[in-house]
Amino acid sequence: MRSDETVRQRFGRLIATAARATGRYDLDSHGGKAALARAAGLSESTMGRVLRGESMPDPRFFEPLAAAVDLDVRDLLVEAEIVSPESLQPLHQTGATGVGSHSITLDEAANALGIFDPVAREMLAATVERLRRIQDVERESDDGGGTAAQA
Incomplete structure (x- = not known):
């Protein structure tokens, strides 16, 4: 060159x-x-x-x-x-996420989404916890996620 x-x-x-x-x-x-x-x-x-x-x-x-x-x-x-x-x-090879944000807490997420009702905030927390458990089951099962819906 x-x-x-x-x-x-x-x-x-x-x-x-x-x-x-x-x-x-x-x-x-x-x-x-x-x-x-x-x-x-x-x-x-x-x-x-x-x-x-x-x-x-x-x-x-x-x-x-x-x-x-x-x-x-x-x-x-x-x-x-x-x-x-x-x-x-x-992106997975560069270490970049492609998203210009940082991790946030559930309270920060609820605030950003305009969820201020205490019951609604508990529902959000329960949903996130359920999704985390499903994800953990998928990782453990190594079967492509077939058992995740059963969790």
Whole structure:
């Protein structure tokens, strides 16, 4: 990767290199560029600008363009430095929850939900406790949750 390359230039270089590697596109001829444009669903003028590193295609064309040159779209986006490898990891692998909140107590949950009646708050607590027990039974049974409803 060249440090002086812009994202557009890097993206265009990666597409051109991959297109040539497929053996299906002679990018030195108008016909090869036109065939690549058709395969990706882009206009010929847009494809020319992409290959020259002058512009980026609309993101909806990333997948068809990657497929046209036999690249995995994730690899293309990471290599072009459009996205980071970490951003493509499933949340369970990153340790992130995907939720921007912290754990709260039952009282905080009841308050946030506008439940102030003491009986309703007890019902909420009982429901949460029941759900916790069901979850514990599912973990212990290892049968896909079939016995959870019996708890």
